[in-house]
Amino acid sequence: MIGISDKEFIRGEVPMTKQEIRILTLAKAQIKSGDVVIDIGAGTGSLSIEAAKIARQVFAIEKDEKAVELIEANAEKFGVDNIIIINATAPNGLEVINKVDVVLIGGSGGSLESILETVNKRLKNGGRIVINCITIQTIFEAINYFKNHKNYTYEAIQVQINHLQQIGSYDIAKALNPIYIVTAVKN
Amino acid sequence: MIGISDKEFIRGEVPMTKQEIRILTLAKAQIKSGDVVIDIGAGTGSLSIEAAKIARQVFAIEKDEKAVELIEANAEKFGVDNIIIINATAPNGLEVINKVDVVLIGGSGGSLESILETVNKRLKNGGRIVINCITIQTIFEAINYFKNHKNYTYEAIQVQINHLQQIGSYDIAKALNPIYIVTAVKN
Amino acid sequence: MIGISDKEFIRGEVPMTKQEIRILTLAKAQIKSGDVVIDIGAGTGSLSIEAAKIARQVFAIEKDEKAVELIEANAEKFGVDNIIIINATAPNGLEVINKVDVVLIGGSGGSLESILETVNKRLKNGGRIVINCITIQTIFEAINYFKNHKNYTYEAIQVQINHLQQIGSYDIAKALNPIYIVTAVKN
Amino acid sequence: MIGISDKEFIRGEVPMTKQEIRILTLAKAQIKSGDVVIDIGAGTGSLSIEAAKIARQVFAIEKDEKAVELIEANAEKFGVDNIIIINATAPNGLEVINKVDVVLIGGSGGSLESILETVNKRLKNGGRIVINCITIQTIFEAINYFKNHKNYTYEAIQVQINHLQQIGSYDIAKALNPIYIVTAVKN
Numbered sequence: 001m002i003g004i005s006d007k008e009f010i011r012g013e014v015p016m017t018k019q020e021i022r023i024l025t026l027a028k029a030q031i032k033s034g035d036v037v038i039d040i041g042a043g044t045g046s047l048s049i050e051a052a053k054i055a056r057q058v059f060a061i062e063k064d065e066k067a068v069e070l071i072e073a074n075a076e077k078f079g080v081d082n083i084i085i086i087n088a089t090a091p092n093g094l095e096v097i098n099k100v101d102v103v104l105i106g107g108s109g110g111s112l113e114s115i116l117e118t119v120n121k122r123l124k125n126g127g128r129i130v131i132n133c134i135t136i137q138t139i140f141e142a143i144n145y146f147k148n149h150k151n152y153t154y155e156a157i158q159v160q161i162n163h164l165q166q167i168g169s170y171d172i173a174k175a176l177n178p179i180y181i182v183t184a185v186k187n
Numbered sequence: 188m189i190g191i192s193d194k195e196f197i198r199g200e201v202p203m204t205k206q207e208i209r210i211l212t213l214a215k216a217q218i219k220s221g222d223v224v225i226d227i228g229a230g231t232g233s234l235s236i237e238a239a240k241i242a243r244q245v246f247a248i249e250k251d252e253k254a255v256e257l258i259e260a261n262a263e264k265f266g267v268d269n270i271i272i273i274n275a276t277a278p279n280g281l282e283v284i285n286k287v288d289v290v291l292i293g294g295s296g297g298s299l300e301s302i303l304e305t306v307n308k309r310l311k312n313g314g315r316i317v318i319n320c321i322t323i324q325t326i327f328e329a330i331n332y333f334k335n336h337k338n339y340t341y342e343a344i345q346v347q348i349n350h351l352q353q354i355g356s357y358d359i360a361k362a363l364n365p366i367y368i369v370t371a372v373k374n
Numbered sequence: 375m376i377g378i379s380d381k382e383f384i385r386g387e388v389p390m391t392k393q394e395i396r397i398l399t400l401a402k403a404q405i406k407s408g409d410v411v412i413d414i415g416a417g418t419g420s421l422s423i424e425a426a427k428i429a430r431q432v433f434a435i436e437k438d439e440k441a442v443e444l445i446e447a448n449a450e451k452f453g454v455d456n457i458i459i460i461n462a463t464a465p466n467g468l469e470v471i472n473k474v475d476v477v478l479i480g481g482s483g484g485s486l487e488s489i490l491e492t493v494n495k496r497l498k499n500g501g502r503i504v505i506n507c508i509t510i511q512t513i514f515e516a517i518n519y520f521k522n523h524k525n526y527t528y529e530a531i532q533v534q535i536n537h538l539q540q541i542g543s544y545d546i547a548k549a550l551n552p553i554y555i556v557t558a559v560k561n
Numbered sequence: 562m563i564g565i566s567d568k569e570f571i572r573g574e575v576p577m578t579k580q581e582i583r584i585l586t587l588a589k590a591q592i593k594s595g596d597v598v599i600d601i602g603a604g605t606g607s608l609s610i611e612a613a614k615i616a617r618q619v620f621a622i623e624k625d626e627k628a629v630e631l632i633e634a635n636a637e638k639f640g641v642d643n644i645i646i647i648n649a650t651a652p653n654g655l656e657v658i659n660k661v662d663v664v665l666i667g668g669s670g671g672s673l674e675s676i677l678e679t680v681n682k683r684l685k686n687g688g689r690i691v692i693n694c695i696t697i698q699t700i701f702e703a704i705n706y707f708k709n710h711k712n713y714t715y716e717a718i719q720v721q722i723n724h725l726q727q728i729g730s731y732d733i734a735k736a737l738n739p740i741y742i743v744t745a746v747k748n
Contacts, residue, residue: 003214023214026206027190033622135731140514143358156358157352162739164343170696171330177724246429327701349552357509362549365536377588397588398581401564517732530725530732538717545704545717
């Protein structure tokens with residue numbers, strides 16, 4: 001079952017997708033046991049780890065060397081050995097991977113459109129792309145890409161999670177930043 | 188993988204937990220392959236069906252006869268044969284079930300406290316209770332129960348999902364009603 | 375004081391900005407007693423009416439004839455006589471209005487950029503534009519315009535309101551659709 | 562017009578109601594020019610200042626001495642001289658104030674019910690109480706009080722605001738913590 005607790009991951013200073021967003025992203029991705037998955041902007045590797053527990057092979061693309069070390073440390077901690085880390089800035093690093101079933105995009109570093117162009121060539125028919133967007137520009141670009149590529153159908157949701165923090169006899173609502181999740185299926 | 192699409196379920200007029208809430212509820216429940224699960228206020232059975240694909244045995248408690256028929260129809264559609272439907276108003280119907288690993292509470296019909304009292308006696312140590320709350324009174328009562336029963340630790344979140352509806356060249360935000368999810372672990 | 379209750383307005387079938395959004399829009403607009411205000415996509419006239427109770431003159435631009443009748447009916451009901459209704463599709467109808475202090479944009483019918491170009495020529499230095507956006511495309515375009523016109527500073531917020539509906543002894547959260555509010559000041 | 566910018570207030574370390582919440586709270590309060598207003602848990606005085614610009618007289622109740630100094634400093638900065646500060650822990654300090662039109666409750670320090678009991682005796686018929694609640698316990702208690710006192714009608718909303726932070730060419734959503742606003746009218 002997906003849903004590793006945030007505090008289980010080794011985190012350092014690298015921002016991490018929060019548990020609830022990770023759960024929804026993975027469920028929208030509908031990863032199956034034989035799948036090849038790419039995780040772009042892998043960060044601490046939290047999505048890669050959970051994907052690797054289900055999929056056959058996960059490629060984690062990450063430009064930041066410190067984050068690469070965290071992915072390695074987390075892979076070891078959770079005992080997963082089917083993650084190949086590519087220390088590159090996407091779309092660089094993607095060209096060697098073929099017949100992909102699922103692509104997760106957590107960070108695109110301002111290159112979302114060229115990433116999607118490259119991903120499109122490597123994604124199987126029936127494959128899925130799931131994008132997490134925290135800016136207006138990224139959600140707009142993601143939707144715009146799929147509107148202009150009619151071989152995809154997509155859905156987009158916005159998720160806002162508040163945690164109730166227990167302080168004495170009170171439970172105080174603390175907001176996480178909202179995020180858009182776009183799920184596209186290639187037909 | 189959890190995450191059956193809403194439109195796959197046979198629904199009738201009975202209200203149904205939406206896909207994203209179902210995903211988060213099931214992931215918070217951390218159901219395992221050998222588990223015994225109770226789904227209280229099962230409604231259309233959407234949670235029961237997804238739980239039954241993972242667990243050993245699911246008991247679906249539902250007071251409404253029309254909803255019971257929907258659970259049966261959905262169980263047949265999804266080919267799951269490990270759901271026992273109990274047509275009763277909880278906490279009635281719970282007394283025959285023992286050594287429970289996970290309890291999902293989607294509807295409590297105003298009897299949350301007595302349901303929790305009964306559930307508490309039947310839940311294994313280490314077992315989990317996950318409650319979906321759409322009213323202020325229910326989230327308050329759920330939290331209050333676990334504050335007063337120190338053998339539980341709990342977390343509570345509020346989830347708000349907006350769907351982007353595709354109308355022509357526009358994507359318009361449509362809100363789903365927010366929901367609280369309380370997850371308690373019995374120590 | 376701003377904040378007329380929704381149910382006070384004559385509504386018909388025309389969609390109406392909800393009270394809380396109207397309050398925030400008007401407060402962000404910082405309308406003063408001598409101001410000239412344009413309300414583009416005036417709908418039922420709810421924003422125009424509240425603006426007219428503060429400002430010197432309000433121009434309500436509305437393309438739909440049925441909505442125009444509602445604006446007239448509401449102006450009469452609330453006893454405001456300083457609204458001039460222009461039955462046109464913006465940016466048409468704007469060219470006759472000069473030295474504008476505040477522009478409210480509730481509906482842009484897919485012409486936001488040309489509306490903003492026209493508004494820009496008629497808005498005083500120090501004047502304000504407040505835009506309500508319910509689609510990803512509109513919030514993106516609004517922000518993009520102000521990013522590209524450095525004589526404006528802007529802020530943008532997203533507002534999500536849930537009403538607690540009183541049903542028996544329960545209060546059930548009912549979501550309104552979320553909305554972005556962009557406030558730009560011309561320097 | 563209500564809606565002073567957050568950064569205009571002298572703040573210190575004391576938590577301050579954010580602008581959008583202040584706007585909605587004041588509009589729900591429907592303060593009029595001759596009104597007597599009590600602001601309980603006044604904090605930095607941001608609500609008191611905006612109320613004092615409309616009302617005849619504002620009483621700011623605040624237990625924290627440092628906050629009292631901030632209220633004084635802000636009153637001076639904004640040139641309002643109709644705020645009386647009472648350095649007390651409510652319901653203490655309320656007993657000297659009579660014929661009140663509006664009561665704002667931003668902080669209740671765990672004594673909401675006794676505060677409401679005291680307020681009830683001092684509030685005119687037709688008067689309003691507006692309560693900001695950041696905990697599950699407070700929103701529950703507030704609603705519960707008005708359910709049990711049939712001389713009040715109430716409405717309750719939850720407000721969630723996200724600010725779009727401008728970072729380079731991107732606008733990133735940053736969440737403020739959600740808040741419930743309860744508005745009760747005494748009949």
